[in-house]
Amino acid sequence: MRQKKQRLAVAEQQQSPPDMAQMPSPKEPRLGPPVTLGPQRSIYFSSPKSHPPRLGSEFFDQPAVLLAQAFLGQVLVRRLADGTELRGRIVETEAYLGPEDEAAHSRGGRQTPRNRSMFMKPGTLYVYIIYGMYFCMNVSSQGDGACVLLRALEPLGGLETMRQLRTSLRKGTSSRAVKDRELCSGPSKLCQALAIDKSFDQRDLAQDEALWLERSPLGPTRSAVVAAARVGIGQTGEWAQKPLRFYIRDSPWVSVVDREAEQENRTEQRACSDKNF
DNA sequence: AGATGGATACCCT
């Protein structure tokens, strides 16, 4: 009981009410997000020179597998109600392909109130509750019912706030300090660390004021991306085996490493380079 | 390794 209250208290503290998030308050001006929002375009912000550009809807409009790979290295930014910015580099993702994918919530074309955002336009957030107590954050991609799950971040900024969020949202009473590696190394951990909850469901990552993606100058090289089986979706079925999880090789921030897949990826690459690649 | 926790989907009156 006490934990539940704690959880709510933190959520209220960090979370701005929807109306406040939408309307700029005249008496309390806030720093704007990296680029202007709204339908009207400005040539000033389309210039490649403007500061770290926010990734727009074109970025999200690609097939789930490509989007899952393109996410790697990009920086996710969360701005809390008090203006604090939390940032992390995406190091691990999973692709869910839509109706044909037996491991996807949208398998068989199932559409329910919960997974509605999977069918919305690319860039739409799909946040769902798992095991009754955790959140997972997905981003809709091109393809009906297809999306990408964000599984791990390398924390870059706002670590102390992340630690606080992770500590206060944890269930146990143990007051052991949360290590840096434990801040965002899992789909629900990163949601806790960035204070992302169900209220983000159906929001647009290309437009939202509290959450956005910044292009990183250096992405991982092709050989630094490991393709492995997805986590936690059972052992059976062809879809459980498919290499639809992607992570940055040797990153200490990844949630689950798959040595076997890393080995296989390497031999595949060698085979490619042998064939004059 | 085992317990946890509750929303959700799905089946059944």
Add this chain to the structure above:
DNA sequence: GGGTATCCATCTG
């Protein structure tokens, strides 16, 4: 409507 099995995880011992 109600009952139940399941669930893309985390924490602790």
